[in-house]
Amino acid sequence: MTDTALFTYCMRLADDSAILSQRLGEWCGHASHLEEDIALTNIALDLIGHARELYTYAGQIEGKGRDEDALCFHRVEREFNNLLLVEQPNDDFAYAIMRQFLFSAFMHPFWEAMMNSKDEQLAGLAAKAEKEATYHLRHSAEWVIRLGDGTEESHNRINNALEFLWMYTGEMFECDEVVSSLVAKEVAIDPMSIKHLWDETVNTVLVRANLERPTESWMQTGGRKGEHSEHLGHILSPMQYLQRSFPQAQW
Amino acid sequence: MYTQALNNPAVEAGVEDEEKLAAFQARIDREEKIEPNDWMPAAYRKTLVRQISQHAHSEVVGMLPEGNWVTRAPSLKRKAILLAKIQDEGGHGLYLYSAAETLGVSREELVDQLLTGKAKYSSIFNYPTLNWADVGAVGWLVDGAAIMNQIPLCRCSFGPYSRAMIRICKEESFHQRQGYDLLVAMMKGTAEQQEMVQDAVNRLWWPALMMFGPSDKDSKHSADSMKWKIKRFTNDELRQKFVDATVPQAKVLGISLPDPDLKLNEETGHWEHGEPDWDEFYNTIKGNGICNKQRMKDRIKAHEDGAWVREAAQAYAAKQAAKKSAA
Amino acid sequence: MSEQATPLWEVFIRARNGMSHRHAGSVHAADAEMALQAARDVYTRRGEGLSIWVVPSAAIIANDPDEKGEMFEPTASKIYRHPTFYELPDEVANM
Numbered sequence A: 001m002t003d004t005a006l007f008t009y010c011m012r013l014a015d016d017s018a019i020l021s022q023r024l025g026e027w028c029g030h031a032s033h034l035e036e037d038i039a040l041t042n043i044a045l046d047l048i049g050h051a052r053e054l055y056t057y058a059g060q061i062e063g064k065g066r067d068e069d070a071l072c073f074h075r076v077e078r079e080f081n082n083l084l085l086v087e088q089p090n091d092d093f094a095y096a097i098m099r100q101f102l103f104s105a106f107m108h109p110f111w112e113a114m115m116n117s118k119d120e121q122l123a124g125l126a127a128k129a130e131k132e133a134t135y136h137l138r139h140s141a142e143w144v145i146r147l148g149d150g151t152e153e154s155h156n157r158i159n160n161a162l163e164f165l166w167m168y169t170g171e172m173f174e175c176d177e178v179v180s181s182l183v184a185k186e187v188a189i190d191p192m193s194i195k196h197l198w199d200e201t202v203n204t205v206l207v208r209a210n211l212e213r214p215t216e217s218w219m220q221t222g223g224r225k226g227e228h229s230e231h232l233g234h235i236l237s238p239m240q241y242l243q244r245s246f247p248q249a250q251w
Numbered sequence B: 001m002y003t004q005a006l007n008n009p010a011v012e013a014g015v016e017d018e019e020k021l022a023a024f025q026a027r028i029d030r031e032e033k034i035e036p037n038d039w040m041p042a043a044y045r046k047t048l049v050r051q052i053s054q055h056a057h058s059e060v061v062g063m064l065p066e067g068n069w070v071t072r073a074p075s076l077k078r079k080a081i082l083l084a085k086i087q088d089e090g091g092h093g094l095y096l097y098s099a100a101e102t103l104g105v106s107r108e109e110l111v112d113q114l115l116t117g118k119a120k121y122s123s124i125f126n127y128p129t130l131n132w133a134d135v136g137a138v139g140w141l142v143d144g145a146a147i148m149n150q151i152p153l154c155r156c157s158f159g160p161y162s163r164a165m166i167r168i169c170k171e172e173s174f175h176q177r178q179g180y181d182l183l184v185a186m187m188k189g190t191a192e193q194q195e196m197v198q199d200a201v202n203r204l205w206w207p208a209l210m211m212f213g214p215s216d217k218d219s220k221h222s223a224d225s226m227k228w229k230i231k232r233f234t235n236d237e238l239r240q241k242f243v244d245a246t247v248p249q250a251k252v253l254g255i256s257l258p259d260p261d262l263k264l265n266e267e268t269g270h271w272e273h274g275e276p277d278w279d280e281f282y283n284t285i286k287g288n289g290i291c292n293k294q295r296m297k298d299r300i301k302a303h304e305d306g307a308w309v310r311e312a313a314q315a316y317a318a319k320q321a322a323k324k325s326a327a
Numbered sequence C: 001m002s003e004q005a006t007p008l009w010e011v012f013i014r015a016r017n018g019m020s021h022r023h024a025g026s027v028h029a030a031d032a033e034m035a036l037q038a039a040r041d042v043y044t045r046r047g048e049g050l051s052i053w054v055v056p057s058a059a060i061i062a063n064d065p066d067e068k069g070e071m072f073e074p075t076a077s078k079i080y081r082h083p084t085f086y087e088l089p090d091e092v093a094n095m
């Protein structure tokens, strides 16, 4: 049944948004200056919005009565299907910005293409998400440029982040059975069809930032199959603690 | 905001012109707003810088106790609400720093005063948030108390402060409501949830009453502030308003307030209440509250960890400006 | 305190088409693009705007309030600029 594929597909996208917003939420009250604190929270809020819509839709497709919170707060590490990229920690502001940039450079053309999906729900969400992703990309790209072409310290930090995070970018372009079956139905996006757009954005911004694009090397994989880095468990533990401790409670 | 060049506090040092002082007071008495470049007594300027920056610091430090629950919010909806709420507080800090800057101090100086312990912030934020209901109780009681304080400040005689307060007050009512809504949801829930609510209110009630400052008989700044229409009600008046508004809300919620002396005076229509523990209040102000040191440590860390980011942005801007002028 | 000050920018926002930009507040940012983004993130969180201007605060030239007399009082005596200065004959209902 395609429903299973569509459910899985929506859950992957929902998990990406939920986990990345959780990471961004960690900055709240701790950013380098007030203006940036507010900016990072705006991105987090957009992503929570995407996660809520996608989980809700996935729950409807599944038809077992699971709502957004059941799906977000009552699954274990191995059931989460987010990209490894979005679970990487906020080692410093450079990591957070580079992570956002590499992700948004993909999500921007992704949502744009999704606006033409045969699935009305996804197309509808895409119309809103595309605008938000455009801004996330603009904000993160401008910071990548400033950090790359700022001081020696900022250059080194953003370069370290780039070199570390690069191995997690390959996963965005994976196309397994779930994706290809939905691409055939014109519901999902073939990630390879937007690879050239991602490359173009990344290359342009890295040049302006005086950063060198890392050479193509081993790409990590596993997130879409629930095989994660050790970080995910530490994200889920606080995130799910109240729901797990008081399973009958409504909040 | 606007040209700082005209703000020259040095000019106003020393003995002030009696005539100017009288004209200034007359403007205040006519309910005219004072704008940044207008002549003002040095003490008026000083009071405002102290009060506005203290207010700004409180908004910013106030992000921390609620931020303590961002990663643990129990639903996606509550997480979004909480993030939006804390973000607003950051915005409030920003509006208020801007208002203070019109008086000729820079944000960098003001932040430095906070981080070196020279400036104070509201003692309420030195209490910990220990269970999820604290997030609701902060919204209901702490933002509720803040609103009582802030509404009269919308009419403050200093234009930029008054304008910042109008913007802030528009955003505040969402804060109190979301807090109360969170508590209502928990009171409809399990026995454990109800206990959390009662526990949070027991801990935060008295500190919320202390937010209005010491009793009028012990308050040293009130007289001048009242004369200058920076302040329009005394600490005790505002505290009473808050108690009167909150007691019925506690009834609806179905919780008790931890004050055995609380009773309605049928004649005045006011709720009489017990005296807050002022020793605890002064001790917290002195820096001995359970979270004082931690709050400062967190703010200093964010500031220091962010130094290279701010430097990078400035270095980039300088390079771009140099390129532009070379071209 | 050795930190260099980040420049201040004034933010003006047009709330709806057909209205002029109004002063909303200020932000700190190292350059114009960052100031624009900060203005968007700080001052339009509740759909308050359709268009934003940011202006370096230092670029605004203000009159000295002590010149209030020479600047603004001369207009007070020119009441003939206001339509209510003129009395219309009763027969003319509107003009």
Ligand SMILES: [Fe+2]
Residues within 6 Å of the ligand: B059, B088, B089, B092, B168, B172
């Ligand atoms: Fe506030």
Ligand SMILES: [Fe+2]
Residues within 6 Å of the ligand: B089, B143, B146, B172, B175
């Ligand atoms: Fe608030």
